[in-house]
Structure formats: structure tokens, C-alpha cells
Amino acid sequence: MQSYKIAFLGAGSIAEAVIAGLLEANLVKGQDITVSNRSNTDRLSYFKSKYDVNGTHDKKELLRNADIIFFAMKPKDVVEAIAEVKEYITEKQFIISLLAGVSTASMTGLLEKHIPIVRSMPNTSAAILKSATAICASAYATEEHLRIARQLFEAIGSVSVVDEEQMHAVTALAGSGPAYVYYMVEAMEQAAREAGLDNEVAKSLILQTLSGAADMLLTTGKHPAVLRAEITSPNGTTQAGIETLQNNGFPDAIIKCIKRATERSHELGETLQALMKQ
Structure with missing residues (x-):
């Protein structure tokens, strides 16, 4: 090279x-x-x-x-x-x-x-x-x-x-994907502030948590649902948090997000086709 x-x-x-x-x-x-x-x-x-x-x-x-x-x-x-x-x-x-x-x-x-x-x-x-x-x-x-x-x-x-x-799907999933993660981190930081955590402490905890979770997925080969279940004790704090995410449409929002970004990629291609015909 x-x-x-x-x-x-x-x-x-x-x-x-x-x-x-x-x-x-x-x-x-x-x-x-x-x-x-x-x-x-x-x-x-x-x-x-x-x-x-x-x-x-x-x-x-x-x-x-x-x-x-x-x-x-x-x-x-x-x-x-x-x-x-x-x-x-x-x-x-x-x-x-x-x-x-x-x-x-x-x-x-x-x-x-x-x-x-x-x-x-x-x-x-x-x-x-x-x-x-x-x-x-x-x-x-x-x-x-x-x-x-x-x-x-x-x-x-x-x-x-x-x-x-x-x-088109790759663009929505991987090309845009880091932005979705950063957006989630913004929300986690806001929640930490509202809970009274020091900003630097919260940042360190969030980033290490994300890095560790990614490494767990990469190194264990376990399905994310299995890893999630291993953390989620019945009637515990994790279950309470997960139920709140479910009740507020978190999984559906992520799916809709990636589908919409995929559609937008198609639209960009269609716009180009229209310009080529002019």
C-alpha cells in the first residue's frame, strides 16, 4: 500500500x-x-x-x-x-x-x-x-x-x-450506528446528573460500562438476550429499568430508527436518479 x-x-x-x-x-x-x-x-x-x-x-x-x-x-x-x-x-x-x-x-x-x-x-x-x-x-x-x-x-x-x-441497511446500522450510541450516552449522562452523580464519575462509569458490555458480546459469543438475563434478577433494579424501557417503547424506537435511516438511504439514491434524468 x-x-x-x-x-x-x-x-x-x-x-x-x-x-x-x-x-x-x-x-x-x-x-x-x-x-x-x-x-x-x-x-x-x-x-x-x-x-x-x-x-x-x-x-x-x-x-x-x-x-x-x-x-x-x-x-x-x-x-x-x-x-x-x-x-x-x-x-x-x-x-x-x-x-x-x-x-x-x-x-x-x-x-x-x-x-x-x-x-x-x-x-x-x-x-x-x-x-x-x-x-x-x-x-x-x-x-x-x-x-x-x-x-x-x-x-x-x-x-x-x-x-x-x-x-442501505448497512448505512443505517453501522454507518449511522455510532451516533445512536452517542445519543444514548447523552441520555445516560443526563440521568446521572439528575441522580446527583459527579459528571466525571458518571462519564467514567458509563464509558467503561459500554466498553465492557461490547467486550462481553465479542469475547463470550453469548446472545445479548442471554447476557441481559444473567444480569436481570427477579424484581431487582435491572428488571425495573428494563421494564421501564419496554413500557416506553425502547425496542420499537431502535427498530424504527434503523428502518427510517435505511429508507433515507434509499431516498438519497432515488434523488440521485432524478437528478441524472434532468
């Missing part, structure tokens, strides 16, 4: 997380990464100062020597972005898409070339090498392209290869 030149079209949070992870894993060198956005020079300066990577607004310069091109712009901007850069992209290059809801077929149609594309959905835990990433290949991507993408993402966490139609 040290020999690859990598370009990022887009400099948002997910691009930063992937870059931070790749550098932390020592898979690529900062000098071999170039980042671009439309006009935010301050953002590119930030990338240079924090990660010692290159930055440019010149798309031709960005793509001229790139082996791998990460598409990391907002999904709503992909039509305009591809129109600006497609003349600079060749079939010898390889695209990795980080775009929620955007199919490889749509991207191929916009590029008007048989460019190999691997669609991916990492999450921002990539920055600490803990991403849960899913990938799938386009019609023109080979097993070798998939292998390279897998190697890149395995450096920043776990990787699952899925069929492309499953990527």
Missing part, C-alpha cells in the same frame, strides 16, 4: 476519519494522500497541519497521479462533482465510494466510463481503527480491486463484503 497515491474528493468528517485511520495504521504515508474540496482553504490547511497530507482545489492536479480516488463529497453533490472531474479520471484508476445511498451503477452512468468502483460504508470510528465497514464491488471492479479495498479498510477496523442491495 505504501506505493499507492490516494486522492480524496471531499474533506468532511468521514474522509478525515479514514485518513486518520490509514495514517495511524501506517498503511500509507501522508505525502501520498491529497485532499480536495470545492473552496474551503481553511479546511485543507487543517488537514495539512494535523495530518501532513497534501491539499488542493485543483481537481486536475488532484487526480493526475492518483491510483485510488475516494469519493467523499455529500451525496447530493455527486452529480455536479463527477461532471467536474470525469474528464480527468481514467479506467486505469480505481474509485472507492464513501457516499451513502449512491449506487455503483449510478456512478458508472455519471462517469460514462468503465471505471472500477468499490462502494463502502465505514463509520467515524475509523479514526481510532475501530470502524465497522461494509464493501461491495461494481460491475467493472475485479476481485483484486475488492482485495485492495478490503486491505485498506481492515487497517481501520473490521470489514464485511455484502451484496450491493444490502448497503
